[in-house]
Amino acid sequence: MFYFYSIVTKPLTSVVLQNEICPVCSKKGTIEVVLYMKFATALIPMFGLGRPTSVHCTECGHEIKSVNTPLFAQNNYSPGIINGIKTIKANHKRTLWQLLYPWSILILLGLLCIFGLLTQYSVSRTNSQTSEMLANPKIGDVYKVNIDSMYLLNANTMGSKRSQTLFKIIDIKSDTLLMVRNKQKTEGIGVKESDWNSLSREDNTFETAPHKISLKGITERKEVFEFFNQKKIDSINKTDRVKSIDPLHFSKSIGQIPNYNGIEIVERK
Template identity: 35%
Template sequence: MLIFIYQIITKPLQTKPIIDEVCPVCGHKNTIDLTLYMRYIAMGIPLFGMGRRTGVVCTNCAHVLKSPDSSIFAKKKYSANVAKAISDIRHNHKRTLWQLVYPWSIWFVMPFLILILWGITLINKKRTSAKANQYKELLMHPKPGDIYKATWAESGMSEGALVKLMRINGDTMYIVKTRKNIPFSFSEQDWNNLESDPASFEGKEYKIKKFSALKKENYGDFFMYDNDENGREYPKFLGAVLNSECEMDLGFETIYRR
């Protein structure tokens, strides 16, 4: 997950007094200052310009005649003399080359951001593919002692349990599960509440099909086969190895081979 932290910067460019202007609050003359600002969005460096703003304030009583944060559609509550000074400072202020460029610098930075994001995506995809291949190898060639963090739905509710492979006979695997289940979770801390020492597992064994004997759509699932009244086998779904295809970035292992 990517997090972008940005700031909206209001940077003063030039300040000048408005001659002969009287403050409407304190009545002092020649105490009104006009400041021209440049506003832009920055993430370490300026990225996107938001235009130039002006602010007018009395230096004697701090009364704000015009705020640089006010909307351009806000009603003008200042004199024609202030309006003319604002127009003059906008037209006469000479911007540096950098001030001319950085309102549009996002277009210079964007290709690099795209390359960085593309590179991160490729790295994550490669890492996920490698993890998926590793898990496939473990599931297709199971060994006694393997432990799986798995969903368990024997009771009809999806819970979490540790499942341990005890032994293999042909296409049949014999597994046991922990005595304790947890509510279904993608949190490593919740899974750590389940112990993996021998005393934590039930004595009851389940006979399930080997993963390699199942169809592709049941990859990583635990299927037990029972016989109906006619002696025909039918599958019973017990659960599935959590994140067996690495389709989620859980940040913790779900298959252990000790």
């Protein structure tokens, strides 16, 4: 984008030097000093290039000093003109807008950087708080869960659609979390916090029959593993040649803990 850059000079103020005489038309009080703001721009201003001046005669148009004259080439002007340039620069106070405007892009980039860093900081803070709470569950914690519709009791379709619902911890027995599921669900995967707002957190919106959920599955796999009933566990143990000690071997995954940055996965009062 910098390929299309250009230099802009905009007049800020001007003053006529009453005692100067034009070297061309010899008239007095016709020499005007103009002060400009100068900046590089690529559609949006990029950076400031100071305040150059130009000097010319308002009567005959003779140009004594061009706005593009570099600073170091200023030594062959009359003392009156040199003083006029000095005075106009000293007297003109730029507004805040005039000071900041030439630097628009840099200011925008700076603000974007700060915004990005703050977002990143808050996301990593939320993520570490979430991991901490998942590893140390408390009764009453409400978890956001992405669940497959086919595992929902009130599913009215045979298809498997992704849904969002809430699970609440009502008891903890070592690695087993007793959790009740919210009767409500919404379709989708809940990428944004607001996607979860329509689900009620009231006690009476949760079912009463608890699910036995593995804590290990949640902390290590970010998945909701429901333990089988004792009858099924016994039959697995009977048929397995090698006895498993992995608790997840006796369970099935019924949902996932959403893994989107910045979402408050555990709601704790």
